[in-house]
Amino acid sequence: MADIDTIAIAPLFGPPSPARDQTDLRIMAAASGVGFMAIRDFPGDDRLTPQNRARLLAIFALPETEKEKLLRWNFDRTKQNVYRGWFPLQPTAVSYKEGIDMGPDIADARTAPIGFDASDPLCEPTPLPLESALPGWRQAAAGYYKAMETVGNALLRSVARGLGLAETIFDADFEGGISTLRLIRYPLRDASSGVDLSGPDFSVLHKGETRTIIGREHADSGFVTLLAQDGVEGLQARTLAGEWIDVPPADNTLAVNFGQLLERWTAGRMRATRHRVIAPKQTRFSIPFFYEPRVDAEIAPLPLEGADPFEPFLYGDYLWDTATKFVEMSGVRHLREPRRAKAS
Numbered sequence: 001m002a003d004i005d006t007i008a009i010a011p012l013f014g015p016p017s018p019a020r021d022q023t024d025l026r027i028m029a030a031a032s033g034v035g036f037m038a039i040r041d042f043p044g045d046d047r048l049t050p051q052n053r054a055r056l057l058a059i060f061a062l063p064e065t066e067k068e069k070l071l072r073w074n075f076d077r078t079k080q081n082v083y084r085g086w087f088p089l090q091p092t093a094v095s096y097k098e099g100i101d102m103g104p105d106i107a108d109a110r111t112a113p114i115g116f117d118a119s120d121p122l123c124e125p126t127p128l129p130l131e132s133a134l135p136g137w138r139q140a141a142a143g144y145y146k147a148m149e150t151v152g153n154a155l156l157r158s159v160a161r162g163l164g165l166a167e168t169i170f171d172a173d174f175e176g177g178i179s180t181l182r183l184i185r186y187p188l189r190d191a192s193s194g195v196d197l198s199g200p201d202f203s204v205l206h207k208g209e210t211r212t213i214i215g216r217e218h219a220d221s222g223f224v225t226l227l228a229q230d231g232v233e234g235l236q237a238r239t240l241a242g243e244w245i246d247v248p249p250a251d252n253t254l255a256v257n258f259g260q261l262l263e264r265w266t267a268g269r270m271r272a273t274r275h276r277v278i279a280p281k282q283t284r285f286s287i288p289f290f291y292e293p294r295v296d297a298e299i300a301p302l303p304l305e306g307a308d309p310f311e312p313f314l315y316g317d318y319l320w321d322t323a324t325k326f327v328e329m330s331g332v333r334h335l336r337e338p339r340r341a342k343a344s
């Protein structure tokens with residue numbers, strides 16, 4: 001049975017060394033094999049203590065009226081924001097979760113970072129709770145965002161080296177990136193919500209026990225996802241052989257999976273692994289960080305031997321196409337036109 005490797009990645013933050021080469025190899029093996037790994041031992045890993053996670057997750061304790069102020073347009077037509085902000089529980093959806101999506105503006109007060117386009121919903125500002133409602137929360141979220149960007153950068157270079165490419169090959173595309181920090185709460189599903197939970201969409205057998213699905217099977221769309229689980233199990237990854245394996249939570253550790261963009265970019269050398277969440281016996285929280293390029297990055301074939309060429313595309317166009325298929329983004333697809341017309 002495939003296992004998920006836990007890799008101490010400190011060597012990635014130092015000069016070239018045999019230990020760094022070894023780390024690159026392990027990351028490459030995880031990315032091209034099961035497509036999941038766990039990482040620990042990196043700058044900012046102290047942000048992943050139970051106490052520091054709790055500071056970010058305190059947003060869920062806000063009164064409903066405060067959370068409603070952060071809703072997106074598809075859930076509240078009086079709002080302007082369509083991409084960033086709050087998504088509420090959708091009782092009849094397979095994914096039973098609520099939360100918030102936050103962009104780079106939470107960590108960088110500059111109004112026009114590189115690649116920024118004010119007319120693009122993918123660059124819109126994040127609606128945030130008032131400082132007085134949650135003192136210190138904004139600062140904690142900004143610090144967390146920056147720490148994850150640093151980890152993402154280090155993985156980016158490791159992936160480049162692992163592919164045998166110049167380690168800086170991706171750098172320019174990620175300067176001014178539009179990564180998303182998401183906070184998720186999965187409450188216990190209300191049995192009286194009118195959904196028949198017995199169907200195969202909604203429940204699976206796990207170690208002889210029937211478990212409800214609360215996070216629908218999917219692959220992430222971006223480059224790499226850095227996921228902090230809050231001590232409660234439930235996350236599962238699908239192996240190449242098609243079996244589901246548990247991705248257990250661990251303090252000061254991030255579960256890492258690779259996204260569809262990376263899979264496409266590397267002609268399948270790195271795997272965008274499908275994953276899902278099955279319901280634990282208590283409320284579950286998680287903190288994914290989707291590490292992403294800038295909105296106007298042109299994704300073009302890499303100089304990889306034997307890789308099939310593809311038509312270059314703009315990251316923003318690809319992201320909109322992919323992201324608007326997720327249930328929390330339903331109904332917004334028509335609000336953004338591709339920035340580059342497809343060659344016909």
Ligand SMILES: O=C(O)CCC(=O)C(=O)O
Nearest residue numbers: 184220229235277286288
């Ligand atoms: O909650 C989790 O552990 C997984 C979340 C996830 O897969 C996602 O938000 O893309």
Ligand SMILES: [Fe+2]
Nearest residue numbers: 218219220275
């Ligand atoms: Fe995911």
